[in-house]
Amino acid sequence: GDSFQPVSKPEDIFTEGRSDEFLNKWRIPYDEFILDLDNQFTRLFDKLESSGLLDNTWLVFTSDHGELFERGIWNHSTAALYQPVIRVPLLIFEPGKQSGQDVYSPTSAIDLMPTLLHLTGHEIPHWAEGSILPPYAASPLTPNKGVFAVQARYNEPNFPITQVSAMHVQDNYKLIYYLGYEELGADKEHLLLYDIQSDPEELTDLSQTKREIAADLLNIIKNRLDESNEPYL
Numbered sequence: 001g002d003s004f005q006p007v008s009k010p011e012d013i014f015t016e017g018r019s020d021e022f023l024n025k026w027r028i029p030y031d032e033f034i035l036d037l038d039n040q041f042t043r044l045f046d047k048l049e050s051s052g053l054l055d056n057t058w059l060v061f062t063s064d065h066g067e068l069f070e071r072g073i074w075n076h077s078t079a080a081l082y083q084p085v086i087r088v089p090l091l092i093f094e095p096g097k098q099s100g101q102d103v104y105s106p107t108s109a110i111d112l113m114p115t116l117l118h119l120t121g122h123e124i125p126h127w128a129e130g131s132i133l134p135p136y137a138a139s140p141l142t143p144n145k146g147v148f149a150v151q152a153r154y155n156e157p158n159f160p161i162t163q164v165s166a167m168h169v170q171d172n173y174k175l176i177y178y179l180g181y182e183e184l185g186a187d188k189e190h191l192l193l194y195d196i197q198s199d200p201e202e203l204t205d206l207s208q209t210k211r212e213i214a215a216d217l218l219n220i221i222k223n224r225l226d227e228s229n230e231p232y233l
Contacts, residue, residue, distance in 0.1 A: 015072030023069040059093040079165040146170040160229040172197035175217035
């Protein structure tokens with residue numbers, strides 16, 4: 001009963017052929033699960049607060065991934081890396097603090113570990129890739145800090161990555177790179193580029209009209225994949 005009207009989107013190359021009617025039907029119980037989780041987190045928060053534990057405890061609320069109810073895809077069972085799968089909540093509750101602060105800097109799950117180590121007085125290991133999140137960092141995040149996401153669930157873990165979904169967001173542009181899936185046909189790779197600031201629903205692929213931007217972001221992704229593959233070659 002939330003009156004939400006989802007935008008109708010074209011089917012993706014990884015579509016499962018689910019109808020909009022089917023997807024909208026199952027979005028409702030999923031949203032009810034989220035509502036229930038919100039209520040349960042409230043119970044936990046109130047209990048911690050009333051017991052005094054929040055006076056010296058950092059509390060973090062986040063998630064591993066979202067779900068898809070669009071483009072003929074149900075849940076996160078395909079290789080697609082659209083925003084509903086990638087964007088997750090991140091709430092950090094500082095001990096004893098009663099006021100909130102919104103942070104709009106691009107962040108990633110890998111930033112959470114170094115942030116918590118920093119906040120609790122522990123040394124951050126040299127191999128940690130993440131950054132200390134604002135407002136706790138001594139200096140602002142690196143300008144144009146990119147955010148990556150990789151899915152390679154069907155790739156053999158001890159071999160180079162040959163089948164992968166990789167995403168890189170920099171500024172307002174997001175590039176999705178697919179490699180090695182049967183659905184891609186003879187090309188074996190596929191690009192999608194979106195301006196997620198002006199087009200948050202990811203309706204207009206700019207990979208052909210913004211070729212230079214797409215090439216730059218793709219080069220970054222491929223370099224990172226090469227770095228990851230090097231020990232296995």
